Amino acid sequence: MFWQLKLHNNKGISAENRALKYLRARGMKLIHRNYACKAGEIDLVMLDKETLVFIEVRFRTQSQYGSAADSITSSKQNKIRKTADHFLAYHRNHQHRLCRFDALLLKNSPTHHDASQEKLIEWLQGIF
Template sequence: MGLLARLKGVRTARQQAGDAAEDRALHYLAAQGMRLVERNFRCRGGEIDLIMQSGETLIFVEVRQRTGDSHGDAAASITPRKQARILLAAQIFLQRYREPPPCRIDVISIDGARLQWLRNAIQA
């Protein structure tokens, strides 16, 4: 994608597919009774796709999608480096709170048409 397209805010096909996967995950989690706190939280060193709340618990959600299985399933694509970046972003987000609420990190894995919710998938 050229510089002009980026400046105009044009999204690549890959970015659009990622947005659609996040939308699907968001609708699924909302149907489970969760409330969206923030989407696409970005900070220096990391990002979190969805931050949801269920009762008093904050849930940091990483959404991963794969259309084929030639490189393993979507959840397997979360490398130790990516896990560290998610943990860092979660720690930075929690600095907003005087007393951080209970929290966990979940993964929504989308492989083709199959969506799988992995609770507490990444631990500090």
């Protein structure tokens, strides 16, 4: 059974859009967005050449409650792993691929030019 994830958080949607644009500009191909099952949810599933990448997008306007990277706890990592297992079980055409878990950390963005926004994105590859 597939779950339908409903996004009501405009900041979250905007952050995922920024992340997707950033990754596509680096040659990655979108396979699925907001993949959800009972175990959890994965923001972006993409191909980096032949590697299947499960990507967690984190957005922070302030760091007083910890950084975006700090918010990817071991519990969150376990949920992402279980969700990735579910994805692979239902998408057999990707089971042969090497897999990687990445995070895109976004800081509050200025409303002007893309060059400024790139400095506010940190891409952590193979984080767990």
